[in-house]
Amino acid sequence: MKQRIIIFTLIVLTGMTIAVVMNMQHYSDEPDSPVNRSQNNRLKVINPSDVNPKLVDPEIQDVTKDHTISDFSFQNQLGDTITKADVVGKIFVTDFFFTTCAGICPKMTTQLKRVQAEFKNDPNFLILSHTVNPSIDTVETMRAYAERFDADPEKWWFLTGSKHDLYIMARKSYLVVPDEADPDFDHGGESDFLHTENFALIDPDGRIRGMYDGTNPEEVDELIRDVYDLKKEYELD
Incomplete structure (x- = not known):
């Protein structure tokens, strides 16, 4: 028994x-x-086919692998020229905003201030904030905006350039904004800008590794955790 x-x-x-x-x-x-x-600390690589088609240029919507950000050349809040060469080998977060926005932009920038504080001593981390209203957001205007949020000009760049070039980066590189012809846009009005709450996390190889609602503190917490995972993946101290 x-x-x-x-x-x-x-x-x-x-x-x-x-x-x-x-x-x-x-x-x-x-x-x-x-x-x-927990097993491998590896984040998914995001390609155009993984993203809402409204946020992606039709020419690349079917791309399923090997998507990386394209070359670019913009001015930062100090008037310095920033190109892709300045971010190669770095982990960075990117967003699109405009300085006169009274809605989501201050919320997003406040969340990015949290991210900056978390990685303030990390030489391998950057933040790139692109204006979507370059006709108003001059270098001087963006410098004042950056100072309002205590942005470190060595770590956090507020970028301006031609609206066409900014639009191409948003749609074909970072995959974060709706089409300019979207019916929700009020053409000719303040809302006729590339406007999105989305943050994109880019790895040292220029690949998208995460997308987050920049107005949601919990998603920004996730972004911070994902940056640490990328640091482990790339063995960056």
């Missing part, structure tokens, strides 16, 4: 062990699962 109880107990324990292992395997196959993240 005692032997039967022992055998029965072993069978139950074996079944429970198999169930736990299978359950862990199921969740580890999902890219955003805690198990998968």
Whole structure:
């Protein structure tokens, strides 16, 4: 009798062990699962085909791999020219804003101030904020805006250039804004700007590794965690 109880107990324990292992395997196959993240700290590489088509230029909507940001040349709040060469090998967060925005932009910039504080001593991390209203957001205007949020000009660049070039970067590189011809835009009015709450996280190879609602503190918390994961992936101190 005692032997039967022992055998029965072993069978139950074996079944429970198999169930736990299978359950862990199921969740580890999902890219955003805690198990998968803790095992390899590797974030998904985001390509145009993974993103809402409204946010992506039609020419690249079917691209499924090897998407990286394109070359660019903009001026920052100090009047310095910033190009892709300045961000290669760095982890950075990017967004699109305008200085006269009284709605979501201050909320987004406040959240980015949190991100800056988290990585203030990290030489491998940057923030790039692009104006979507370059006719008003001059270098001097953006400098004043940057100072309002205590932005470190060595770590956080507020960028301006031609609206065409900014639009191309938003639609073809960072994949974060709706089409300019979207019916929700009031053409000719203040809302006729590239406007989005989205932050994009870019890795040292110029690939998109995360997208977040920049007005949502919880999603910005996730962004911060993901930056740490990228630092581990690239072995950046």
